Amino acid sequence: MRITTVLSTIALLSPALAVSINNTLYIIGNAETPSLDLPGLTPIGLRRAQDCIPPIFADLNLGLIISCKPNNKTGTCMSANDTAVPLAASLGLVPDNHCATSSDSCVSTTLTKYAKNSTQAVLVVWDSAEMDDLLEGLDIDLPGGDDDDDNADIFSFHADLLLIKNLKQTVIETSMNCTGIDGPAPDDL
Template sequence: MPSFVGSLFVFVCLAATAIAATKTPPYYIITNAETPSLNRPGLTPVGKQRAESCIPEVFSQLNIGFILSCKVDKDGEEGLKCPVAVQTATPLAQALGLNITFCGTGEESNDDCVHDKIHAFLKSSNQSALVVWDNTDMDSLLENADVNDAGIDDDTVGTHPDVILTVVSGARVGQISMNCTGIDGPAQLPSLGQ
């Protein structure tokens, strides 16, 4: 996986630079892996491959000590994909020997839950945290986690399953593809000077 290793190296260097500047470990945000069309339940075969192989490989190298995901609150908003977000997070949690912590989504949820749980963990640890969230609820997540844009255009912040957002001290400091071999195609970089 040479392309993955190179991308991960750049990604880790970016995170290390941000950590050195703030002394606060980063946390990472990803969405659920690929799901079938027409709101059918579960993950697709590609989604299962991402959850079971790629995500554990990527994040086992990033000193993760806390995993947070969503659960649908009692108001039961239809269309939320929290069960597949949890299904996406479970193989990594098992590989790292971690429990998954939950925050609710929906009308009855505590809007401060994500922010409070992430920051409580980061204040008491030198490890990083990972948030695995429903891709249809990312705007609410970013708002409730008090994540500011740090100059990243919202239109470029994807909810695609391969995107990893890096957050340090409440600021989005970067985003990168997981670059999963056999799943994610090669990125097209814009030409410079044209």
């Protein structure tokens, strides 16, 4: 798969986010969800979570998948976990979902602790509606954004968005290029 080769190359060349880890960090939002705040994933979202995302990350040496803590009352993070579980199962991992979206430092603390004992890559699968706070907590600016909040809402509209961050390089933004779901990435990866 062409995107896997590109991501593997980026991972090798990518340099530390504000959290100061050497691990490659991938960030995605939840797959497509129904309108009107209905629970779960749409058929396209299920297809993305089950058929597209696992092959993308299969060869990227993931050692940890972080997803936000599901809240049954508000529905927050339910779809993020639905997105993370198929990939985690395919890799023999269990998503770490102890971080609530209301905690600004939980993900960065988890990343820092993990990086002390592992150099494996990390994937964060977060609720798209809560992406602003995650990116702000990690001190990550999206490409072309003047501050943390300029482009974070893009996750609400583009479930194919993949951010890659490591060391001192700027964030790389690309499409997952899921066959039959997404169009080509902006730079035609």
